[in-house]
Amino acid sequence: GNISPPFSSCLSEAFLNLVPQQKKSWCPGCAGFTESLPSAPPSPPPLPVCSHHPRSPPLLSAPVVLDDSKRLAKRKLIEENRERRRKEELQKTAWDRLEPTQEEWELIRLVTEAHMSTNAQGSHWKQKRKFLVEEAMLLNEITCNLFYTSDQSAAGVKDTKPEDCGQASMVNAAEENKVDIEAFSQFTKIITPAITRVVDFAKKLPMFCELPCEDQIILLKGCCMEIMSLRAAVRYDPDSETLTLNGEMAVTRGQLKNGGLGVVSDAIFDLGVSLASFNLDDSEVALLQAVILLSSDRPGLTSVERIERCQEEFLLAFEHYINYRKHKVAHFWPKLLMKVTDLRMIGACHASRFLHMKVECPTELFPPLFLEVFED
Secondary structure (H helix, E strand, O other): OOOOOOOOOHHHHHHHHHOOOOHHOOOOHHHHHHHOOOOOOOOOOOOOOOOOOOOOOOOOOOOOOOOOHHHHHHHHHHHHHHHHHHHHHHOOOOOOOOOOOOOHHHHHHHHHHHHHHHHHHHHHHHHOOEOOOOOHHHHHHHHHHHHHHHHHHHHOOOOOHHHOOOHHHHHHHHOOOOHHHHHHHHHHHHHHHHHHHHHHHHHHOOHOOOOHHHHHHHHHHHHHHHHHHHHHOOOOEEOOOOOEOOEEEEOOOOHHHHHHHHHHHHHHHHHHHHHHHOOHHHHHHHHHHHHHHHOOOOOOOOOHHHHHHHHHHHHHHHHHHHHHHHHOOHHHHHHHHHHHHHHHHHHHHHHHHHHHHHOOOHHHHOOOOHHHHHHH
C-alpha cells in the first residue's frame, strides 16, 4: 500500500536495498511513528535497526542511597537483632545445654577438694597476704645512684650531645633483663612450698596416680609453672594491682619482673586482669588445673591415649559445670579454654627465662626442688 512515514530517511534508497521487500515496513525505530503500518505479527522475527534510530541500552536501576536517619535506623535494627540472638543463646533450656551427670558431679567434687586442700590460705588470702617490702629494692637503687654520682664527679659533668640522645633507652632495655638478686631471694623462699602444693594436688587425683611414674614426672614438670601462674592470676587484686603468690606474698608487676621472671610477669598479670571478669569459683579453677595437668602432648609421655581420655573426662565435666553455672559472659566456655593456651605460652616463656636466671643468679640461691622441676 501507500506508505508515507514521517521520516523519509528510513525509506531511503540505501535502506530499501538492505532490507528484504517483505520487511520494509518493520523498522523498529520508525514503526511507532508510522500511522498506516499494518499491525505486527504475534512473534516478529528479529529485524535490523535503522541507523538513524539505534536501539537504546537497557536502563540501569539507580543505586539505593540511605539518608542519615535510615542508616541509623538500620544500624539500630542490626544491633537489636544481635542482642536478641545473644539473649536467646543465654536462655537456652536445660536439654539444649547438658548439666553434669551423677558421675561427673563426683569427679567435680573430687578435684575441687584436691584444689582447696592444696591452695594456700583458701578464700582468706586477702586477709593473710603481706605486701613485698620494697626497702631492699630502694637500697639497691640508692647504691646505684651513689656509684653513678661518683663516676660522674670523677669524669666531670658533661653536657648532653646530640649523638648521646637515645642511649639511655638502650641502657634501660638492657637493665630490664637484669635480675634483682634481693627480690629473687624473696621469691625463692615461697617457690618450694608452691611447687609442693601443685604436686600434692596432682597426687590427690586417682587417675593421675594410676599413670606410670615416668609419665607422672613429665606431667608435673610440664604443668608446674602453668598451675602456679593460674593460682596467682586468679588472685589478682585490681585495687592494689598486685598478684598474691602462694597465698601470702602480694607483688606488683615491677616486683615480679625484677625478681627474675622478666617479660613473663607481664603475661601473668595480663592473665590475671582478664580472668577477673570471669568470676571463677573453686571448682572451675580446680577443673582448669586438672585439664592443664593431664596434657597428653608433653614430650616423652608413654601413656598418651590414656592421659588423653582422662583429660576428655575432665573437659566434659568442666563444660557441663559451666552450663550449670550459667555465666552471663557470652561464649564463656570457648573464651575460658583460650586461657589454657595463654598458660601454655607462659610455661614455654618461663622455660627460656629459667636459662637466663641461671646465668644471672648464683647457683646457691636456687632451691633444689626448683632446679629439679625446671631443669631438663
